[in-house]
Amino acid sequence: xxxxxxxxxxxxxxxxxxxxxxxxxxxxxxxxxxxxxxxxxxxxxxxxxxxxxxxxxxxxxxxxxxxxxxxxxxxxxxxxxxxxxxxxxxxxxxxxxxxxxxxxxxxxxxxxxxxxxxxxxxxxxxxxxxxxxxxxxxxxxxxxxxxxxxxxxxxxxxxxxxxxxxxxxxxxxxxxxxxxxxxxxxxxxxxxxxxxxxxxxxxxxxxxxxxxxxxxxxxxxxxxxxxxxxxxxxxxxxxxxxxxxxxxxxxxxxxxxxxxxxxxxxxxxxxxxxxxxxxxxxxxxxxxxxxxxxxxxxxxxxxxxxxxxxxxxxxxxxxxxxxxxxxxxxxxxxxxxxxxxxxxxxxxxxxxxxxxxxxxxxxxxxxxxxxxxxxxxxxxxxxxxxxxxxxxxxxxxxxxxxx
Numbered sequence: 001x002x003x004x005x006x007x008x009x010x011x012x013x014x015x016x017x018x019x020x021x022x023x024x025x026x027x028x029x030x031x032x033x034x035x036x037x038x039x040x041x042x043x044x045x046x047x048x049x050x051x052x053x054x055x056x057x058x059x060x061x062x063x064x065x066x067x068x069x070x071x072x073x074x075x076x077x078x079x080x081x082x083x084x085x086x087x088x089x090x091x092x093x094x095x096x097x098x099x100x101x102x103x104x105x106x107x108x109x110x111x112x113x114x115x116x117x118x119x120x121x122x123x124x125x126x127x128x129x130x131x132x133x134x135x136x137x138x139x140x141x142x143x144x145x146x147x148x149x150x151x152x153x154x155x156x157x158x159x160x161x162x163x164x165x166x167x168x169x170x171x172x173x174x175x176x177x178x179x180x181x182x183x184x185x186x187x188x189x190x191x192x193x194x195x196x197x198x199x200x201x202x203x204x205x206x207x208x209x210x211x212x213x214x215x216x217x218x219x220x221x222x223x224x225x226x227x228x229x230x231x232x233x234x235x236x237x238x239x240x241x242x243x244x245x246x247x248x249x250x251x252x253x254x255x256x257x258x259x260x261x262x263x264x265x266x267x268x269x270x271x272x273x274x275x276x277x278x279x280x281x282x283x284x285x286x287x288x289x290x291x292x293x294x295x296x297x298x299x300x301x302x303x304x305x306x307x308x309x310x311x312x313x314x315x316x317x318x319x320x321x322x323x324x325x326x327x328x329x330x331x332x333x334x335x336x337x338x339x340x341x342x343x344x345x346x347x348x349x350x351x352x353x354x355x356x357x358x359x360x361x362x363x364x365x366x367x368x369x370x371x372x373x374x375x376x377x378x379x380x381x382x383x384x385x386x387x388x389x390x391x392x393x394x395x396x397x398x399x400x401x402x403x
Contacts, residue, residue: 001029002028002029002361002366003028003029003361003366004025004028004029005029005030006029007029007030007031007095007191008030008031008033008092008094008095009022009025009026009030009031009032009093009094009095009096009097010033010035010086010089010090010093010095010096010097011032011033011034011035011070011097012086012096012098012099012100012105012110013097013098013099013127014042014043014044014099015042015043015099016044016176016177016180017099017127017143017175017176017177017179017180017183017207018097018098018099018127018180018183019042019044019066019067019180020176020177020179020180020181021097021125021179021180021181021184021187022034022070022097023066023067023068023069023070023180023368024184024357025095025184025187026069026070026370027068027069027357027366027367027368028359028366030094030095031071032069032070032071033070033071033073033089033093033378034067034070034071034072034073034373035074035075035077035086035089036072036073036074036075036375037074037076038075038076038375038400038401038402038403039403041072041074041375041376042063042067044060044066045059045063045375046060047060047062047063048060048061048062049061052349052352052353054348054350055348057349057374059349059374063372064352064354065354065355067373068345068352068354068370068371068372069370070368070372071370071377071378071381072373072374072376072378072379073089073376073378073379073382073383074375074379074402074403075379075401076400076401076402077108078108081396081399081401082402083108083109083110085383085386085388085396085402086108086110087109087110087114087118088386089382089386090118091115091119092386093119093122094122094200095122095124095125095187095191096115096124096125097125097183097187098110098125098127099126099127100126100128101128101138101140102128102132102137102138112124112126112202116200116202119200120198120199121194121198121199121200122200123187123190123191123194123200123201124200124201124202124203125183125186125187125203126202126203127180127205128141128205128206129141129142129146129206129207129208130206130208131204131205131206131208136208141207141208143174143175143207144169144173146175146207146208146211147169147170147175147211148167149211150175150208150212150215151211151212151215151218151219152169152174152215153167153168154167154228154229154231155215155231155232156168156169156231157231158231158233159231159232159233162233165231166231167231174214175207175211175214178211178213178214179206179207179210182205182213183203186203186205187203190203217237217238221237221238234253235290235294238283239255239256239257239283240256240283240286240287240294241254241262241265241286241294241297242254242255242256242257243294244323245301245302246301246302247301247302247304247305247306247308248302248303248304248305248306249306250305250322251323252301252306252309252320252323253321253322254297254301254313254318254320255319255320256318257319258283259281259282259283261316261317261318261319262274262275262280262283262286263275264316264317264318265313265316265318268312268313268318269297269300270300271296271300274293274296279292279293280293306322310322330355339356339365340355340356341353341355341356342354342355342356342367344367344368344369344370345369345371345372346371347371347373347374347377348373348377349371349372349374350371352371352372354372376402376403379403380393383396383402
């Protein structure tokens with residue numbers, strides 16, 4: 001049995017942070033019901049190309065990345081009857097996740113106060129750009145903007161003055177993804193507390209605060225030193241050498257994490273004199289003399305092909321690896337052995353390729369077996385399970401309240 005078997009999650013979120021959270025809960029066994037707008041659905045269904053097509057169905061690859069394991073109910077809760085249906089579903093749910101603007105659901109009677117009054121055991125998680133209060137509370141939050149405002153772009157990219165230098169966003173929406181992970185952690189903690197107290201919780205999580213939190217050592221560096229960390233491209237602010245180097249045929253990354261590893265690197269580079277050189281004898285010294293050491297290492301690495309270096313580095317216990325394209329990473333022997341890429345499901349979208357969950361419990365992967373759903377694929381099934389008759393389903397569908 002999966003850890004969250006028996007937990008029902010009502011997912012009123014869309015795009016990435018909320019769906020990422022609920023997908024993780026689905027992977028761990030929760031029943032996740034995704035409520036979407038009839039005729040439109042989650043915005044990311046239309047964020048193509050590329051597209052996944054099966055029969056008459058077409059959905060953007062973006063949507064597939066964050067919505068496996070869920071059932072889709074297309075309900076227009078902006079209309080009174082639709083709102084009543086969703087409130088009824090919330091009364092029978094353990095968790096609700098939403099990422100509307102602050103107060104956006106109150107006019108439909110789907111806010112935390114209303115739903116928790118009817119179901120005190122409900123764990124209600126709100127994800128917003130800036131939190132439920134404060135001077136920016138009413139602003140919409142987008143990953144790109146938060147990376148800019150939250151300091152991430154200031155430390156990402158090449159330094160000013162170098163060709164191509166300047167602030168740069170990360171290659172994926174890391175603020176959304178981290179916020180989804182934080183949200184799932186908070187929900188699990190609230191469920192654990194509920195097991196003792198019987199009471200649910202109201203969770204307030206923001207993209208902005210998450211971005212500040214995941215600055216991690218860079219935020220700590222700024223707080224301790226009083227100086228803003230600079231952009232330094234692919235190098236590390238606290239460790240040297242810890243960066244890409246060009247081998248004779250392709251670049252590789254070498255990550256020397258301590259003095260013992262550096263000594264072994266010096267040996268395999270044929271430069272044992274580096275070990276006793278006071279400029280390089282400790283990590284602190286290497287950071288201070290980065291501009292002297294890095295060209296020396298680069299000169300040695302450039303003399304041999306990557307495969308030869310990677311074999312030597314692995315034998316010496318020095319972390320290193322090639323810089324793969326995504327297709328190469330997904331086809332890596334380790335990824336294939338661990339079954340990372342899967343094709344799941346046979347619903348209206350057919351078999352959907354997906355990168356599975358990295359979680360394993362007792363040797364078993366925590367992957368949801370349901371594929372990402374077509375829009376409204378499970379509306380009738382879900383509403384029938386709450387007691388809505390077939391005749392009523394037909395009426396609601398004819399009225400455009402459900403689809």
